[in-house]
Amino acid sequence: MPNYAILHEKPECLYEDYERKSELHRQTHYCPGCGHGIVHKLLAEAITELGIQDRTILISPVGCSVFAYYYFDVGNVQVAHGRAAAVATAVKRAHPHSIVISYQGDGDLAAIGSAEILHCANRGENITTIFVNNAIYGMTGGQMAPTTLLGQKTTTSPTGRDFHHDGAPMKVGEMLSALDGPTYIERVSLGNVKQIMLARKAIRKALETQIAGLGFSLVEFLSPCPTIWKLDPVDAQKHVHDVMEKHYPLGVKCDRIAERTAPPEPAPMTPLTDLPRILRLPSTEPAPLHFSEEPLDWRIRVAGFGGQGVLLLGQLLAEAGMDAGLHVSWLPSYGPEMRSGTSNCHVRLCSSEIDSPVVSRPNALLALNEPSLRKFIATVEPGGVVIYNGDSIPADCSRHDLRIVAQPFAEIADSLGSAKALNIVMLGAFLSLSHALPDSPIESALKRLVKSERWLELDRRALAVGRERVPAEEFVHA
């Protein structure tokens, strides 16, 4: 009696049992005769036989194949409608040694995801796209896709797709091949078993292109959707061969494998421990706990003209707060003009987590000019601090429920060597008055943000003078 050996069985790359919500743990969720099942089998077989199962990451789309991750025993990501090519790009770039396979339907790829696939192909991303074209939105019940054939009836083209109204069926394989980016694109068909055997070869060639590092590959499958087409599975298969193949010519659309070379190995990723150095953060030691036992919640508005250093002043406060172990936020807000427009920022320094970076009811206002004072003084909370660059508060702005300091800070700065140090003099004044932050985090933030030695030296003097000009308890009621 002769012995028999297994020639073909379910590829190892597919799970033995499919962990799904309801029963049917051994069947796919696809309709009888659906092309997705055949593509799954061919793809799984190629992954298994090429020995890449353990480094494959499959991107499942939105569409009938949304649950591809139920079946493939590989790394899986399921993505938003149309975004497979973008996510595949990110996955491949983050894990350059993985094999990334992006699986997409024709609605997903050619309609909502047309921008993503176009640019992914044009960039020549080293990924493989499995494109299942059944000329319809299957999952949502049969709406017209960009790939729907002329004359084909769908729920959104009930009298048949009309060229003058709906344009022509989109030939994705040809369209992407017109770009110089892609390396290998072929259209195959599930229209009969001979075509299926050719499709099997195309998948392999596409994956081998990626394995060799040669760039973007895509295989377009003309695929039956018996349910929406309202044909029995055998007739649907024949329809692919007799009708779809007429409009969508099969074959290799581009093959630049011979002319491509793999790019050099990507540079190793920067170790996370290097980030503090790159971002010039003070040290790798954990930030000190904040210095005061009292709960602290500074809501600061800094406002002036563009070019007065409004944003830097806010940034210094926030960075110093961070070094002091506080929760901080800094929200710049400025008009389109770089100079002479208005400029302001919102800063929060908090001992607890910050709910919103927007400061609409400040308890401190640093007004670098009169328009800013006029604009914001009414918003300051009673008891709040106002530091104003001007000899005195204009009478029509005065409030008696605030702690206000008005001094010609610009002139003070000018006498130190540059009127540009105005913002730092005002910072010194604010710190002296408010005790908002201790000295050492201010110094460390200043060192980090002010790159030039000359300016650093000037700013240190400006800070000291600002403090001297406004001793802690001295403020005026305007």
Next chain:
Amino acid sequence: MFIENANGDRGYVEINPEECKGCGLCVASCVPKVLHMADRLNHLGYHPAQYLGHGCNGCGLCFYTCPEPGALRVFKREAAAA
């Protein structure tokens, strides 16, 4: 592997009637016409495909047209034992 009723044919197919969805694509793909649809229904309510029991040449075409990954296995007679 010894298969009892393979009759010494070049091939043999095994169809899991409870996984088959009765689409009939395998029947259409088989050149020697040794597959057909069973009269009985499986637990899903489909008529599953069935092997007539002889005449398979082990070509594997039914395997590649079948959309249900686990429904069908193809065996080939081993050369050494032929």
